[in-house]
Amino acid sequence: MAHSVAEIAAAIGAEAVGDTSISITGAAEPAQAGPADIALALKPEFAAGLSAGAAQAAMLWPGAEWESLGLKAAIFAPRGRLAMAGLTRMLDPGQGYGAGVHASAVIDPSARLGADVSVAPQAVIGAGATIGARSVIGPGVYVGAGAEIGEDAILHAHVRIGARARIGARFIAQPGATIGFDGTSFVTEEASNVEQARSTLGEVAESRAQAWVRIHSLGGVVIGDDVELGANTCVDAGTIRPTQVGNGTKIDNLCMVGHNVVIGDHCFFASMVGIAGSTRIGNHVVLGGQVGVSDNITIGDNVVAGGGTGIISKVPAGRVVMGYPAVKMETHLEMYKALRRLPRLMEQVAALQKAVSKADGSE
Structure with missing residues (x-):
């Protein structure tokens, strides 16, 4: 779908100059941009690539001398990546899931679908499940019995939602995300080596071999509004009380949220974050890639953890941490x-x- 430079600028609240009637159908890096692309040269160091491409229009940093760069039009973006968010939203053609319910989908008669819900091939929706209006259920998606999903959700291919999960509006789950199934919760007849090591901080008495007995997950999952989960990310069901993810939280690909974890509002977790069971995380917490969080601890509001950090004890609100074990970032840098x-x-x-x-x- 084509948009004029003027339309794009108006939609993202930016200033446009030059021939703003130029039609744009895509976005590209400067050197690869064609005549119908808007080139993204959001910093001066990116502008050199414009001469190698064929862009007529570009998104530039404030104050750029756009005419000297050989352009016919420009959009000035004070906050470049925020402008990119609006631009990519306008230009995204989507995954092409069809409207309506595909003939190969299996929907229990007791399931309730809101207005204009689309269900792709081979999706399965269980008994008593509720899907909010305008939601998109992608190919091969499974929605368990009694699950509730709010309006305007998008479940991409092969997402799996467990029974009785409760999910808010505008939920997005990338392919393979799994929500609300049994967590890894087991017990032995007698105190296991793990329990002994934890209570004694290292000493383990000789004990007989024991089998692991499953503790079933009855608590389910509760997810707020405007949450996004990345590809192959897992959120385990709680044991007795639900695992919770707050409003606006974004979780990247390949992350693991253990049973009984409580995550606050508007958190952001990068890829391969792992959070062990029963940990509580505050609001606006950012965890970098491969951060590991131990079980049964608390992380306060506005904490930031650098990539690869291992958090094994409580972190107070507002602290920036790094390293293993996690310490204040400035302390970690001095140690390094x-x-x-x-x-x-x-x-x-x-x-x-x-x-x-x-x-x-x-x-």
Whole structure:
């Protein structure tokens, strides 16, 4: 679908100059842009690629001398990535899921579908499930018995929603996301090696081999409005009380949310974050890629954890942490600098030892 430069600028609240009637059908990096693309040169260092491409219009940083860059039109974006959000929303053609209910979909007669819900091939919707108006159920999606999904949801291919999960409006789940099935919750007849190690901080008495007995997950999952889950991300059902994800939270691909976890509003978790069971996370928390969070701890509001951080104890509100175990970011950086200095320090210590040894021998 084509949009004029003027239409794009108006939609994202930006300033447009030049021939704003130019028709745009796509977006591209400067060197790859064609005549119908808007080139994204949001920083001065990206502008060099414009001469290699064929863009007539570009999205530029404020104050850019657009005419000297060989352009016929420009949009000035004070906050480039925010402007990209609006632009990509306008230009996104979607995944092409058809309207209506496909003949191969299996929908229990007791399920309730709101107005204008589309259901793609081979989707399965269980007994008593409720799907809100205008939602899109992609190919091969499974929605369990009694699950509730709000309006304007998009469940991409092979998403799986467990029985009795409750999910708010405008939910988006990328392919393979799994919500509301049994968590890894097991127990042994006698205290296991794990329980002993935890209570003694390391000592384990000899014990007989034992089988693991499953604790079934009865708590389900409750997810708020405007939540997005990435591809192959899992949110386990709670054991007795529900696992919870707050409004506006965004969770990247390949993340794991354990049973009984409570996540606040508007959090952001990058790929491969793992959160162990019964942990509570506040509002507006950001966890970088591969952050691991131990079980039964709390993380306060507005915490930021750098990539690869291992959080094994409580983190107070507003703290920026990094490293394993997690410490204040400035402390981690000092530790890292000290670690890099270790080889030189060891050489100095060896030299001092040698000097002292010689001095002792000469006396």
